[in-house]
Amino acid sequence: MAVTLKDVAQRAGVSRSAVSRAFTDGASVSEKMRKKVEKAAAELGYSPNALASSLTTGRTKLIGLVSNNFHNPVFLEVFDLFTRGLQEKGLRPLLVNLTDETDPENSVRMLRQYSVDGVVVASSTLSPGFAEAFREAGVPVVHSFGRQTSTPGVHVVGIDNIECGRMAARELVARGYRSVAFLGGPKTATSTQDRHEGFMSELKKHPDIRVGQSFASAYSFEAGRHEMQRLLQGELAEGYFCGDDVLSIGVLSALQDAGRKVPQDVGIIGLNDMEMAGWQNINLTTIRQPIPEIILASLELMEAMLSNPDRHPEARIFPCTIVERGTLRPRP
C-alpha cells in the first residue's frame, strides 16, 4: 500500500540513507543523486512519513491547540488565525476541546503521547495553573488570552484585564453615568475576576456613583440574556460594562424585548470587538482586544521556544482601545 523509503531506494538503486538525505535540505547530497532519488520518488508517489522521522529527530511539528471557548463566536476568528498562522510555519494544529473538563491532567498526557512540539492554550477562562501543567511536563507552552501573574511560569500573551475594567469604568463615568454595574461572565474565569477588580477599583474613586455587579453563568448569548432578564425584575443601572461582546449582545436582546432603549435608557459597553460587534444591527460600543496581534505574538513566542525551550517566560500584554459605536450615550 504505502510507499516507503526502502521502495524508493531500491527503485533508484541507492542506499536508504541517500533517499533520506535527498529529502532533508541541508544534507550532504550531490545534485545528481538528488535528481535520481526525486525521479524514483515521483514515479512511486512517495512522500516521507512524518511520524517515523519524528521518532529519531524528536520533533513532530505538531502543536496542541487547546481551548474551551467553543460557544463564543469570537473564537472562530481565533481558530482561523491560529490554524493559518501555524500552517504558514509548517506546523500542524492538534485540536483539543476542553469544553467538559478543566483538569489539565488528561490533556497533558494525551498531548505527550502524541509528542507535540508545543502547546498553545487559547482561553481567557482557564487558570494559569493549567498552562503551567504543560511546562512541568516539559512541553513548551504559550497561554494566549491568559492572565499574567507576578511570577510567570509560562509565556502569556493577552491584555491587561484589570486595566480594561478601569477603562470601562472611566468611560462610563466620563459620559455622565451616575449608576453603573459590572455584568461579567462566570466568576471562576480569571478574565472575569480581573475585569471586575479593575472596574471596582476605579469606581472607588467616585463614591458618589452607585455601583452594582452581577455574573452570568457563561460567556454566551443565552447567559447574558438570561442575566439581564433577571436584572430587569429589579431596578436597572444606567450603564453596564459587560465582560464580553457576546454577553453584551445577549443583554441587548433582553433590553430590546423589555422595550428599553439603548443608549437612551441604558448604556452598554462590551469587550473584544468581535466581528459581530460591528454588524450594523448590533453596533456595539466596546473595548477592542487586538486579537490578530495577540495570536501573532503567541506564534512568535512558540516558534522561539521550539528553537530554545529554556527561554525565560515572558508576558506580552497588548493595549486595548475603545471602539465607539452606538450603545453608549455621547460624552457630555
Place this chain on the structure above:
Amino acid sequence: MAVTLKDVAQRAGVSRSAVSRAFTDGASVSEKMRKKVEKAAAELGYSPNALASSLTTGRTKLIGLVSNNFHNPVFLEVFDLFTRGLQEKGLRPLLVNLTDETDPENSVRMLRQYSVDGVVVASSTLSPGFAEAFREAGVPVVHSFGRQTSTPGVHVVGIDNIECGRMAARELVARGYRSVAFLGGPKTATSTQDRHEGFMSELKKHPDIRVGQSFASAYSFEAGRHEMQRLLQGELAEGYFCGDDVLSIGVLSALQDAGRKVPQDVGIIGLNDMEMAGWQNINLTTIRQPIPEIILASLELMEAMLSNPDRHPEARIFPCTIVERGTLRPRP
C-alpha cells in the same frame, strides 16, 4: 527526559515485551506481571508514545478535520461537535484550514505524511472531487455537508440542497409573495448551485410569480449586507430566500439601515438555523439543517470505515424543517 518502555522494563526487571503487553488490553499477561509493570510505570511517570506504536500497528487515531468555513459562525458549532465526538471515540482531530486554497493536493500529501486514519471534510462549498482525492490516496473519508452525486465516490452526509431550495420557494409562494428572489452565496459553492436550482425549478410551476436571483461573494455577514445594499438601488422583490443564515443576517442589517421593515416590506428566509438565528434581536425564519445529526452520522461512518475501509460509499441525507420566527409574513 522522556521515559520510555525500556526504562520501565529495566525498573520492573522484566522484558520490554512484557511492558508493552501490560499496556495493551487483551494481551496475554498475568495479573502479577501487570501489577509489577504498572507500579514501575507509575513511579517513572511513563505513558506510551502513540506515534511510535503507530509505526507498527499502522493506526494513529489521528483524524484530519478539513474545512474552509472559518467565517461562518455556524462552523464553531460544527467544530465543537466534531472535536467532542472524536475525542469521545478516542480519536484526535488534526485541523486543516483550507481558507486560502481549494486544491486537494497539498492537504492530501500533508495528511498522509501524518498517517491520519481518516479524514472528515466539513464544507458545503467544496466540490465532491476534493473529498474523492483522499479516497484515491487510500484514506478513508467522509464529506460532511457535501453534495451527494449519482455515483458517490465517498461517504457523504448532509441535506438535500435542491429540496431545500424547493422548500423555500414553496413556503414563499404559500405565504402569498408575488415576487421572490434567491440570494445565494458564491456561485462556485455546490450548496449555492443546488439551492438555486431547487428554488428555480419549483418556481417554474408558478409562471405568474416574478423571480430574481443574485449571488453574494461569500457566505459571510459582509457579503450578504453588501449584496443587499446593491439590490436596494433597484427594485426589491417581496420575499428573499438567502442561501445561508449569516448571509440573511447581513441582508437584514442592510434592510434595517435602509428603513425597510421586515417582514412587512420584505420577507426573508434563511438556511441553517444557526444558534444566532434564534437570538431574539435577529429572530430569523429559516430552514433548519440538522447539524448535530449530520455530525453524529459522519462520525459513525468514519468509525465504520476504520474497521472496514472497503465499505461501500453511502449518502446519508437528512430532512430539513422550517423554523418559523419573525422574518416572513404569516400564511394567509
Place this chain on the structure above:
DNA sequence: GTGGTGAGTGAAATCGGTTGCAGCATCATT
C-alpha cells in the same frame, strides 16, 4: 511417569525513518 495443553514470558525482527562513522573518489597542492 509420560504426554498434552495452555498460559505466560523473553529474544529478536520489524515498523519507516535518521545519523555517526568509515570508506572511497576526486581534486588541488607541494
Place this chain on the structure above:
DNA sequence: AATGATGCTGCAACCGATTTCACTCACCAC
C-alpha cells in the same frame, strides 16, 4: 608522486514501540 582536504555515499545502529515465535512451566489426564 605523495599528501591532504573535500564531498558523497553506504553500513549499521538507533528512535520507541509491537508482534511473531520458541520456549518454559504448571497442571491435568491417562
